[in-house]
Amino acid sequence: MTQKAIDILKVRWPEVVLVVGLHVAMALLIEDVVAATEGMDARSATPPFWATFLLGMGMILCGILWQMLYLGFLKTAAASGGQLKQPMQLLRSGRPYFWRILLFQMLLGFAVMLLNAVFLNVLGGLIWQGRPIEDLPVWFAQICALAGMLIVLKPMLLVPACVIVYDLSAFAAFGQMRFYRLGQIDGIFKAIAIGFGVIGLSVLPSVLLGTEGQRRYLSSGLYSVATSLVLLILAMMAVLWIQQEFNASAAKASEELRE
Structure with a gap:
């Protein structure tokens, strides 16, 4: 399954560049906004409301666009494999699933943030005793x-894969997920180990070069590229396997009807 996913990514590399590139650009933009906000003090000039509003709306629209492209890529990969698609085709394919999965993705993101905060507080407190969370190294936060x-x-x-293949709501897909184990996906644990190892290695520039000034774009950019690409490959493996299971079940049901 790993090789099948990689083969599709190779053939459809322009779409991969679009999906990953948009995600990385969005991540760097959010970092810039957060850094600029943290750098403000009471004497700093407050941006006008319209500028803040437009920036916020732009970031939201960018996130929606990326998520639709991402889901559309997974849907078309499951349905047509390595057949190249145009960006508008990806958007049309991903749009129905975006609204179904939005709340679940928000809850999942909140769960990751909560776990991240726990790790930062507990492990950060043990390793760097007395140091505030905001002063912990960037690589440790990553x-x-x-x-x-x-x-x-x-x-x-598995939830996005079930939503896309079985055409379910996100929470119905969450219930469907209990019938599957990650270990059933051929090669998934090896891919996870290698992929997360690559993401771990992408943290090295933050350790070696630091995150001051323009070097932050290199360190954060590499981390974002590695994370986005690895998760895309893993998501591809999941959706291709779920599609394979769906096709096998449909074929079996068809044979039983003929009998």
């Missing part, structure tokens, strides 16, 4: 985020 994603990886992969 590793904590990675650990949080690893804990919720099963619903992160």
Whole structure:
């Protein structure tokens, strides 16, 4: 299943660049906004309301666009494999699933943030005693985020796959997920180990070069690219396997009807 997913990604590399690139750009933009906000003090000039509003709306629209492209890519990969698609086709394919999965994705994101906060507080407190959370190294925060994603990886992969293949709501797909185990997906644990290892290695620039000034774009960019690409490959493996299971069940039901 790993090779099948990689083969599709190779053939459809322009779409992969679009999906991953948009995600990375969005992540860097959010970091810039957060850094600028943290750098403000009481004497700083407050941006006008219209500028703040437009920036916020732009970030929301960018997130919606990326999620639709992402879901559309998974849907078309499950349905037509390595057949190239145009961005508008991805948007049309992903739009119905975006609204179904939005609340679940928000809850999942909140769970990852909560786990990240727990790791930062507990492990950060043990390793850097007395240091405020905001002063902890960026690379440590990235590793904590990675650990949080690893804990919720099963619903992160299987719920969108079930939504896309079985045409369910997100919470119905969450119930459907109990019938599957990640280990049933051929090669998934090896892919997870290698993929998360690659993400872990992408933290090295933050450790070696630091995150001051323009170097932050290199360290954060590499981490975002690695994370986005690895999760896309894993999601591809999940949706292809769920589609395979769906096709097998449909074929079996068809044979039983003929008998």
